[in-house]
Amino acid sequence: MKGDGPYRKILLPTDGSENAQNAMRTCLELARLFGAKVTTISVVDVASFSSASQGYILPDMYSYADKAAEASVAEVIKEAKVMGVEAKAIVSRGSPSSEIIELSKSHDLVIMGTHGRGKISHAILGSVAEKVVRFAYCPVMVIK
Numbered sequence: 001m002k003g004d005g006p007y008r009k010i011l012l013p014t015d016g017s018e019n020a021q022n023a024m025r026t027c028l029e030l031a032r033l034f035g036a037k038v039t040t041i042s043v044v045d046v047a048s049f050s051s052a053s054q055g056y057i058l059p060d061m062y063s064y065a066d067k068a069a070e071a072s073v074a075e076v077i078k079e080a081k082v083m084g085v086e087a088k089a090i091v092s093r094g095s096p097s098s099e100i101i102e103l104s105k106s107h108d109l110v111i112m113g114t115h116g117r118g119k120i121s122h123a124i125l126g127s128v129a130e131k132v133v134r135f136a137y138c139p140v141m142v143i144k
Contacts, residue, residue: 003069005034011107013132015101018071019113023143024076025113031085038087040076041103042069043096066091097131104136111141 012027016022024040032037044065073089078095092099104110114129135139 005036007034007036007108009107009109011100011103011110012038012076013096013110014040014042014072014076015111015113016042016068016075017113019144020072021113022106023111023113024034024079026141026143028076028080028083028085030111031080031087032083035087036108037058038076038080038085039090039103040073040080040087041090041092041109042072043087043099044069044091045096047095048095066093085090086112097104097128097135097141100128100132101135101137104132104138104140107138109139111143112138112140114142114144120144 007030010027012024014024021037027038030036044062069091073091077087077089090103100110100112110132112129112132129142133142
């Protein structure tokens with residue numbers, strides 16, 4: 001029965017990467033199977049811009065990052081519609097792991113990609129998935 005499965009609300013963080021695409025496919029298949037609603041979120045990491053010392057460059061960087069985030073969630077919404085899955089999108093600025101963890105309070109499952117690009121990149125890029133796995137308020141499925 002639609003919406004009566006173990007997962008009624010699934011959170012899908014996305015950044016448009018190949019791993020996020022894989023997570024999207026898994027998420028939407030599970031959502032269709034369980035009749036779950038999907039919330040997709042893309043968070044512009046404000047900390048990544050803190051090293052920019054010239055203020056006139058910052059608005060351009062934010063604009064580019066905002067557009068990329070909006071494109072990432074728009075793709076999820078488009079695919080969800082094709083699959084008959086109810087989905088809504090959130091684009092925000094802040095700490096990706098903190099935003100995802102906070103939203104996990106109101107969801108039954110988080111499905112997200114991980115980067116897995118090596119030890120040095122893991123320290124930077126894989127840390128979001130690692131923090132979410134450790135601190136989320138619901139189960140987390142990480143897709144490579």
